[in-house]
Amino acid sequence: MTNNGCLEQAAVVASETSGRNPIPGSVSGDFFGINANICQPLMHPLNPSNTCTFAGHMYTVLITGGTGMIGTALSRRLLNEGYNVIILSRNPKETAASHSLGAERNFFRSSGNLFYSKWDVKRMSIDPTALAEADFIIHLAGAGVAAQRWSEARKREILESRTRSSELLLKALKEQPNKVKAVISASAIGFYGPDKGTPFTEEDTSANDFLGTTCQHWEQSIDPVSALNKRLVKMRLGIVLANEGGALKEFKKPLRMGVAAILGNGNQMVSWVHIDDICRAFIHAMEQETMQGVFNLTAPSPVSNRNLTLTLARNVNGSLFIPLKVPSFVLKAILGEMSIEVLKSATVSSRKIQAAGFQFQYPDIDQALTHLSN
Numbered sequence: 318m319t320n321n322g323c324l325e326q327a328a329v330v331a332s333e334t335s336g337r338n339p340i341p342g343s344v345s346g347d348f349f350g351i352n353a354n355i356c357q358p359l360m361h362p363l364n365p366s367n368t369c370t371f372a373g374h375m376y377t378v379l380i381t382g383g384t385g386m387i388g389t390a391l392s393r394r395l396l397n398e399g400y401n402v403i404i405l406s407r408n409p410k411e412t413a414a415s416h417s418l419g420a421e422r423n424f425f426r427s428s429g430n431l432f433y434s435k436w437d438v439k440r441m442s443i444d445p446t447a448l449a450e451a452d453f454i455i456h457l458a459g460a461g462v463a464a465q466r467w468s469e470a471r472k473r474e475i476l477e478s479r480t481r482s483s484e485l486l487l488k489a490l491k492e493q494p495n496k497v498k499a500v501i502s503a504s505a506i507g508f509y510g511p512d513k514g515t516p517f518t519e520e521d522t523s524a525n526d527f528l529g530t531t532c533q534h535w536e537q538s539i540d541p542v543s544a545l546n547k548r549l550v551k552m553r554l555g556i557v558l559a560n561e562g563g564a565l566k567e568f569k570k571p572l573r574m575g576v577a578a579i580l581g582n583g584n585q586m587v588s589w590v591h592i593d594d595i596c597r598a599f600i601h602a603m604e605q606e607t608m609q610g611v612f613n614l615t616a617p618s619p620v621s622n623r624n625l626t627l628t629l630a631r632n633v634n635g636s637l638f639i640p641l642k643v644p645s646f647v648l649k650a651i652l653g654e655m656s657i658e659v660l661k662s663a664t665v666s667s668r669k670i671q672a673a674g675f676q677f678q679y680p681d682i683d684q685a686l687t688h689l690s691n
């Protein structure tokens with residue numbers, strides 16, 4: 318290995334799986350038991366002594382949990398903009414073979430390159446070459462909050478998958494040579510409690526419930542990054558609307574039977590955000606060197622659950638749907654403790670991120686759902 322921080326090994330190139338020619342400056346090898354392209358270091362033409370760009374390209378972004386719904390969309394956008402992307406996964410071998418990005422690889426501009434790399438949060442190990450290559454880290458990893466009922470064991474996994482993965486990143490950043498400029502870490506508006514009369518701002522304190530304390534610990538776990546002289550941005554994400562999964566997919570399910578399922582009394586406010594704005598905002602945070610600290614990432618116009626449900630129903634089913642209220646006690650029976658979040662009214666302000674120069678492409682729900690329905 319050279320000492321200039323270039324990724325020389327253990328980068329799993331998606332082009333291998335999609336049958337595309339390897340990128341210039343790479344050779345094939347066997348890593349993690351699979352065929353992979355191994356990138357040879359290329360010197361930056363302007364500063365050959367100490368600067369290395371990956372295959373001659375611009376910045377490299379390491380994304381933890383990059384195989385998930387947001388990470389996949391974000392990787393696609395970064396690649397289209399010419400960044401290199403390294404997805405850090407617990408199972409890079411399986412992911413490299415099956416990830417939708419691999420299959421879509423040919424749509425990317427040739428200036429971008431996608432790699433998969435391994436970490437093991439339980440064993441606290443991380444591929445050092447992936448870290449050495451990264452200019453930015455986007456930290457998204459964590460066990461799905463809504464994927465299962467919240468048993469005590471599941472709650473522990475939701476919390477620890479986030480705090481321990483932050484600890485692993487910190488340990489690696491402290492102990493391993495790296496050139497990381499900034500870490501952009503996800504958090505969630507579950508940080509806040511139920512509405513209090515005025516929209517939640519970044520200065521409000523966390524709720525005492527499970528999600529509130531989880532988000533608080535999650536954010537605290539990544540804070541020591543700042544002491545390493547790296548810029549840290551923490552994004553409190555709203556309910557992400559995307560066709561690939563998450564809340565929208567769940568909202569759409571009853572519509573297949575012509576039912577617009579309004580949850581509880583439907584008056585609770587939902588602070589949502591379009592997936593494209595999530596990706597744009599993460600890139601904005603990477604590129605704006607003045608941005609640091611906590612930012613809410615929710616569209617400027619939260620809507621009631623009823624409004625969201627009926628707007629979606631009109632988009633998907635035209636006039637062919639029946640609005641139906643799902644009573645709170647039914648939701649509690651189905652979802653258990655998680656029903657608190659579904660029924661909670663959360664009006665969150667996006668003023669701070671807008672003041673930081675971010676412009677939402679989808680500020681209102683009609684626009685967002687129309688776009689997602691097309």
Ligand SMILES: NC(=O)c1ccc[n+]([C@@H]2O[C@H](COP(=O)([O-])OP(=O)(O)OC[C@H]3O[C@@H](n4cnc5c(N)ncnc54)[C@H](OP(=O)(O)O)[C@@H]3O)[C@@H](O)[C@H]2O)c1
Binds near residue numbers: 438564
């Ligand atoms: N989607 C939303 O509406 C929303 C709202 C607020 C906040 N967020 C937060 O934003 C982040 C990304 O969201 P997403 O919707 O893209 O999530 P996702 O689809 O569930 O993806 C999360 C990724 O984290 C990794 N992961 C899962 N369990 C893990 C564990 N026990 N230890 C370490 N890594 C684990 C997985 O990658 P590998 O299997 O490849 O390791 C997975 O692909 C999450 O932390 C989420 O809580 C999302």
